[in-house]
Amino acid sequence: MMKDLVNPTNFNVLxxxxxxxxxxxxxxxLGYAINWGRIWSLWPVHLETACCSVEFGAASGxxxxxxxxxxxxxxxxxxxCDLVVVQGTVTRKMAPxxxxxxxxxxxxxxxxxxxxxxxxxxxxxxxxxxxxGIDGIIPVDVYVPGCPPRPETLIQGCMLLQEKIKRxxxx
Amino acid sequence: MENxxxxxxxxxxxxxxxxxxxxxxxxxxSVGPQHPGSxxxxxxxxVDGDYIVYCDPDPGYVHRGEEKMCEYRNFIQNIPHLERPVxxxxxxxxxxxxxxxxxxxxxxxPLRGQYIRALASELNRxxxxxxxxxxxxxxLGHSTMFMWPLGDRELFIDLLExxxxxxxxxxxxxxxxxxxxxxxxxxxxxxxxxxYFEKRLAEYEDIFYNNPLFRQRTEGVGILTKEDAIKxxxxxxxxxxxxxPFDVRKAEPYDVYNEIDFKIQYMKTGDSYARSMVPFLDMKxxxxxxxxxxxxxxxSGEVRAKLQPNPKGPAGESYKRVESGRGALGYYIVSDxxxxxxxxxxxxxxxxxxxxxxxxxxxxxxxxxxxxxWSLNYWPVEADR
Amino acid sequence: MGSDxxxxxxxxxxxxxxxxSTQTSISKKTESITPEFEGSLINQIxxxxxxxxxxxxxxxxxxxxxxxxxxxxxxxxxxxxxxxGFDHAESVSGTDYPKDNQIxxxxxxSSYSDDKLSSQILALSTRVDRNESRMPxxxxxxxxxxxxxxxxFEMLGVYFEGHPRNERFLLPEDWADIPPLRKEFRIKGR
Ligand code: SF4
Numbered sequence: 001m002m003k004d005l006v007n008p009t010n011f012n013v014l015x016x017x018x019x020x021x022x023x024x025x026x027x028x029x030l031g032y033a034i035n036w037g038r039i040w041s042l043w044p045v046h047l048e049t050a051c052c053s054v055e056f057g058a059a060s061g062x063x064x065x066x067x068x069x070x071x072x073x074x075x076x077x078x079x080x081c082d083l084v085v086v087q088g089t090v091t092r093k094m095a096p097x098x099x100x101x102x103x104x105x106x107x108x109x110x111x112x113x114x115x116x117x118x119x120x121x122x123x124x125x126x127x128x129x130x131x132x133g134i135d136g137i138i139p140v141d142v143y144v145p146g147c148p149p150r151p152e153t154l155i156q157g158c159m160l161l162q163e164k165i166k167r168x169x170x171x
Numbered sequence: 172m173e174n175x176x177x178x179x180x181x182x183x184x185x186x187x188x189x190x191x192x193x194x195x196x197x198x199x200x201s202v203g204p205q206h207p208g209s210x211x212x213x214x215x216x217x218v219d220g221d222y223i224v225y226c227d228p229d230p231g232y233v234h235r236g237e238e239k240m241c242e243y244r245n246f247i248q249n250i251p252h253l254e255r256p257v258x259x260x261x262x263x264x265x266x267x268x269x270x271x272x273x274x275x276x277x278x279x280x281p282l283r284g285q286y287i288r289a290l291a292s293e294l295n296r297x298x299x300x301x302x303x304x305x306x307x308x309x310x311l312g313h314s315t316m317f318m319w320p321l322g323d324r325e326l327f328i329d330l331l332e333x334x335x336x337x338x339x340x341x342x343x344x345x346x347x348x349x350x351x352x353x354x355x356x357x358x359x360x361x362x363x364x365x366x367y368f369e370k371r372l373a374e375y376e377d378i379f380y381n382n383p384l385f386r387q388r389t390e391g392v393g394i395l396t397k398e399d400a401i402k403x404x405x406x407x408x409x410x411x412x413x414x415x416p417f418d419v420r421k422a423e424p425y426d427v428y429n430e431i432d433f434k435i436q437y438m439k440t441g442d443s444y445a446r447s448m449v450p451f452l453d454m455k456x457x458x459x460x461x462x463x464x465x466x467x468x469x470x471s472g473e474v475r476a477k478l479q480p481n482p483k484g485p486a487g488e489s490y491k492r493v494e495s496g497r498g499a500l501g502y503y504i505v506s507d508x509x510x511x512x513x514x515x516x517x518x519x520x521x522x523x524x525x526x527x528x529x530x531x532x533x534x535x536x537x538x539x540x541x542x543x544x545w546s547l548n549y550w551p552v553e554a555d556r
Numbered sequence: 557m558g559s560d561x562x563x564x565x566x567x568x569x570x571x572x573x574x575x576x577s578t579q580t581s582i583s584k585k586t587e588s589i590t591p592e593f594e595g596s597l598i599n600q601i602x603x604x605x606x607x608x609x610x611x612x613x614x615x616x617x618x619x620x621x622x623x624x625x626x627x628x629x630x631x632x633x634x635x636x637x638x639x640x641g642f643d644h645a646e647s648v649s650g651t652d653y654p655k656d657n658q659i660x661x662x663x664x665x666s667s668y669s670d671d672k673l674s675s676q677i678l679a680l681s682t683r684v685d686r687n688e689s690r691m692p693x694x695x696x697x698x699x700x701x702x703x704x705x706x707x708x709f710e711m712l713g714v715y716f717e718g719h720p721r722n723e724r725f726l727l728p729e730d731w732a733d734i735p736p737l738r739k740e741f742r743i744k745g746r
Contacts, residue, residue: 047205050233051258051552054302054339061305061321078205093728094204094211094232101205123252126243127236128736128743129727148258150338178699231726238711239736239743401668404644404700415668422674423618490619490664490677492646503664505651514737518647518664526703555726
């Protein structure tokens with residue numbers, strides 16, 4: 001019977017279950033520490049979708065410097081990232097790519113919708129090629145309003161996300 | 172004719188290699204839209220070892236249908252969304268729109284308004300070029316060159332914020348002039364900032380343009396000859412780097428630019444280095460222009476013509492262009508006599524420069540791709556509209 | 557309405573130019589230069605081809621527009637390039653006129669190599685039928701029109717014969733609607 005259980009197909013399931021059990025067990029004693037580690041090293045994906053990326057660039061520039069809040073500059077591989085900042089309009093051509101990027105990222109992952117366009121479509125709500133908001137394709141954690149949001153607003157959004165992570169259970 | 176043949180041959184040779192080579196020898200790479208170094212843009216390249224043999228740009232990731240939207244809004248309502256394609260150069264992109272509408276509706280801009288427009292446009296050119304320089308620096312692995320220009324850019328943004336009230340999206344140029352006058356003490360602030368910035372430019376030259384690593388990566392890379400530049404119809408800094416002194420501000424002076432004395436900056440080599448140097452020289456020249464504008468500006472007067480609430484003109488069409496950060500930026504507007512335009516077409520520098528991308532990439536090394544791509548002064552959002 | 561409209565435009569142009577000298581509120585650029593040079597350029601085209609073929613829509617300072625039938629456009633364009641010296645296309649755009657059942661395709665040509673021409677934009681336009689919208693491509697004469705023509709194809713559905721890639725460019729891969737810049741394409745809610 002033991003042999004049946006540990007064949008390669010079941011093995012993954014077993015390990016997954018074990019992981020779940022472990023996370024549950026660790027949630028109370030170690031959850032705070034794990035979340036603490038997560039919030040100070042959020043890696044955003046380098047995915048620019050429209051003009052809000054200019055203000056995202058300014059936010060990682062020397063005056064605003066999001067890095068001091070633990071949002072590391074957007075360079076690195078998709079597989080190491082845990083944050084998508086959707087920087088503006090998502091067109092119908094970009095939408096499948098955005099979803100693909102989101103699916104390729106490892107858990108846990110968070111999404112910030114930056115700019116009026118990412119929230120509702122904004123100025124371009126009646127355009128034929130623009131999605132009215134991204135929450136139809138990926139789940140959003142924090143909405144940052146503005147067109148474009150000032151870098152301060154973006155930083156506030158990031159801090160809200162950190163607050164949210166701090167209070168949530170570890171996954 | 173010879174060059175035409177040469178050009179066609181380059182493309183054909185690339186295609187032939189693609190066809191002939193065995194399937195597994197060529198490797199297809201998709202660059203973008205999620206790629207550190209492409210922006211909101213994708214192109215597929217095929218590489219043979221280290222050399223690029225095929226390139227096919229695939230823009231349109233930010234195509235938001237600006238031209239269609241224009242037909243549903245009136246001339247004033249169109250301003251805010253028309254500046255979104257290049258929000259860090261928004262004064263210039265609404266400049267030519269205003270010029271075109273003024274020609275249609277026959278509006279005369281007061282002189283002080285014209286000067287303030289030109290001043291805002293020059294300040295915005297600095298903002299745009301500094302952002303571009305920062306991005307160019309970081310993609311060549313020079314992170315100081317990301318931090319410095321973005322830091323100095325904020326100072327210009329402060330100036331523009333004092334003038335227009337918004338960080339990047341100003342909606343400052345409107346048909347008939349500018350929205351408001353300069354605040355008190357703005358001239359002195361400008362002069363102080365320009366004096367400081369000129370000192371910084373010298374430092375940029377030391378740390379970036381004279382840096383042997385940067386020079387190695389750009390000199391002799393991606394050469395665009397004069398004839399090819401004409402043939403491909405590129406514009407802006409790409410054109411001027413290939414040895415053609417063409418600048419709309421001189422060729423077809425709009426507003427007050429015929430009273431301003433400045434030189435067209437151009438270089439002859441046509442490689443990536445020249446293409447990255449020309450915007451830098453433009454920034455230097457822009458400092459002179461700002462000084463001169465502040466010198467000559469009339470001390471008082473109206474800044475905007477009186478308009479009726481919904482400006483409209485007789486049926487007709489106009490084509491107006493200005494020199495933006497990325498080259499000639501033209502608006503073709505057809506009006507049928509109603510307050511809404513019948514058709515608006517943006518002819519933008521980025522879209523025109525995109526044609527040079529496959530031409531320059533085919534035959535060059537893969538490692539040269541970032542230095543060629545970013546030297547084209549390409550902003551995908553603008554190209555897609 | 558095609559020829560009608562151009563005639564009325566022509567008339568209004570003439571009216572405008574006649575009032576130019578009397579009115580003072582016209583913008584200063586219009587006053588300072590009389591479009592002699594532009595007129596001579598257009599005259600060269602009209603004398604080379606008969607004025608039945610080439611219809612002059614307007615001549616203004618720095619701008620001129622001519623209308624030619626689609627099957628003659630290649631000849632006229634190569635004449636403009638070789639003899640007049642216009643060497644690249646700044647933009648190619650199309651305008652839909654459902655009332656005339658026509659689409660106007662317009663090339664804005666300009667020049668880098670000739671200093672005198674650098675302030676000039678010559679608009680070379682043609683009108684194709686809306687249902688059977690085909691015209692020969694000009695990319696063998698103006699290479700710079702390549703992407704612009706491709707864009708015109710997808711936005712207005714004008715097929716350019718001889719263009720290597722009449723295909724999707726800016727729109728999404730799965731675009732299955734009519735070309736968006738045609739007038740019967742309405743955007744939602746409007
Ligand atoms: S919210 Fe405004 S700035 Fe941001 S992408 Fe949309 S239009 Fe551009």
